[in-house]
Amino acid sequence: MADAISDDAIFSVDSAELLAAIRAAATGADIDPDAAYLLSRSGLLDDNELSDAGRALFKLAWVLRREGDAEQALGQALRQLTPFQVIEQELRGLGSVPEEGVLDLLIQHRAAPPDTTVFVLRPWLRWLSKVGIVAYSTKLKAVRSLVPAPEAALAGEVKAIAAMISPRTPYLNVVKLRRVIRQLRGKVWWADPHFGARALEELAEELDVSTVTEVCILSGDATNVLSQRSGRDFQRFANEMSIKGVSAEWRVDASGSRDWHDRWLADDHSAWNVPPVNTLFKNDYSEIYPASERPPLQTWWNRSLPRTT
Numbered sequence: 001m002a003d004a005i006s007d008d009a010i011f012s013v014d015s016a017e018l019l020a021a022i023r024a025a026a027t028g029a030d031i032d033p034d035a036a037y038l039l040s041r042s043g044l045l046d047d048n049e050l051s052d053a054g055r056a057l058f059k060l061a062w063v064l065r066r067e068g069d070a071e072q073a074l075g076q077a078l079r080q081l082t083p084f085q086v087i088e089q090e091l092r093g094l095g096s097v098p099e100e101g102v103l104d105l106l107i108q109h110r111a112a113p114p115d116t117t118v119f120v121l122r123p124w125l126r127w128l129s130k131v132g133i134v135a136y137s138t139k140l141k142a143v144r145s146l147v148p149a150p151e152a153a154l155a156g157e158v159k160a161i162a163a164m165i166s167p168r169t170p171y172l173n174v175v176k177l178r179r180v181i182r183q184l185r186g187k188v189w190w191a192d193p194h195f196g197a198r199a200l201e202e203l204a205e206e207l208d209v210s211t212v213t214e215v216c217i218l219s220g221d222a223t224n225v226l227s228q229r230s231g232r233d234f235q236r237f238a239n240e241m242s243i244k245g246v247s248a249e250w251r252v253d254a255s256g257s258r259d260w261h262d263r264w265l266a267d268d269h270s271a272w273n274v275p276p277v278n279t280l281f282k283n284d285y286s287e288i289y290p291a292s293e294r295p296p297l298q299t300w301w302n303r304s305l306p307r308t309t
Contacts, residue, residue: 006290007038007041007081007082007083007111007290008082008083008111008112008113008116009034009037009038010038010078010081010083010084010124011083011112011113011116011120011121011124012034013032013034013035013038014123014127015071015074015075015127017032017035018035018038018039018074018078019057019061019062019070019071019074020035021035021036021039022039022044022050022054022057022058022061022062023058023061023062025039025045025048025049025050025054025058026050026054026055026058026062031045031048036048038078038081039054041080041081041290042077042078042080042081043077043080043183044057044077053077056073057070057073057074057077060073061074071127071130071131072131072132074131075127075128075130075131075132075133076131079133080179082109082110082111082290083106083111083112083124084128084133085111086105086106086109086111087102087106087128087133087134087143087145088133088145089145090105090109090145091105091134091143091144091145092145094144094145095144096137096140096142096143096144097142097143097144098141098142098143099118099121099122099125099136099141099142099143100118100141102121102125102143103116103117103118103121106121118141122138125143126138132146133145133146134146174202176288177202177274177288178202178205178206180265180272180274180288181202181203181206181207181265182206182207182208183270184207184208184212184265184266184267184270185208185211185212185267185268185269186211186212186213186214186267186268186269187212187213187214187216187267187268188203188207188212188214188215188216188265188266188267189216189218189264189265189266189267189297189301190203190215190216190217190218190263190264190265191218191219191260191263191264191266191295191297191300192218192219192263192264192274192276192277193219193220193222193225193253193258193260193261193263194219194220194222194224194225194276195217195218195219195220195225195277196225196230196276196277197229197230197233197234198277199277200233200234200237202277203215203237204237204240204241207246209241209244209245209246212246212267213246213247214246214247214248214249215241215246215247215248215249216248216249216251216297216301217234217248217249217250217251218250218251218252218253218297218300218301218304219250219251219252219253219307220252220253220254220255220258221252221253221254221255222255226252226307226309228309231307231309234248234250234307249306250306250307251301251304251305251306251307252304252305252306252307253300253303253304254304254305257303258300260295260300262295263275263276264291264295264297266291266294266295266297270290271290271291271294271295272288272290272291273288273290273291274288275288
């Protein structure tokens with residue numbers, strides 16, 4: 001089985017290839033799978049069709065032929081990819097960092113393959129420097145993060161989905177989760193052994209009910225998870241979703257059979273590793289990042305029992 005494509009494809013696909021893929025999407029030509037993945041993750045493609053942001057970038061790059069502006073817009077769009085977010089948030093405030101240190105940081109966060117070398121990293125760093133995301137000294141072989149403006153726009157109206165949950169940015173942490181929720185389509189899954197009903201507020205506020213058909217909550221059976229209050233909250237949530245044409249169900253995977261411990265937020269086409277909801281509000285450190293492998297959510301769901309309290 002071929003390896004699943006992930007955000008680290010950015011180290012093997014350069015900006016020229018990504019802009020060429022934008023043109024291919026606009027003209028109906030075939031698109032390289034790695035480029036299609038990266039553009040979809042960045043909000044520029046939707047089912048291999050250009051999004052509003054993608055069409056704006058196509059016009060900038062291929063109609064107006066404003067190469068510099070197109071590179072800048074592409075760089076902003078790609079900022080939601082995990083490698084970019086590691087650079088932006090982890091290097092912020094550290095000053096100049098040796099490129100070898102940047103590489104180790106990326107590998108630590110699974111944002112780059114373990115066998116990545118600085119020779120592979122350097123072209124990417126030079127491009128990030130060109131589009132104003134980092135300052136990279138080819139002489140000193142050092143990198144410094146450039147803090148982006150909070151309102152920095154992408155190619156259209158799309159904003160970056162950050163991957164890192166940091167104690168230094170408590171409000172932005174919630175914003176990052178909401179941006180992930182907004183892009184979910186079809187059947188939405190939230191699997192968390194210690195699912196907190198506080199997450200229902202985020203789903204109710206941010207789900208696009210015009211494109212979501214079901215919400216499936218999967219939790220463990222701890223008493224504090226299945227409290228009367230969380231049961232009431234879910235019932236209100238399910239009723240509201242029903243009015244909007246979306247079905248919602250909460251099932252319980254009992255501790256005796258449950259063999260999973262992580263947390264995922266997923267839809268028909270994507271899956272994200274997410275921190276406990278309480279982490280977002282307690283300002284602990286964690287991450288949101290695309291799952292390297294989709295968990296067997298349907299299998300877990302089938303063996304679980306509907307919540308009754």
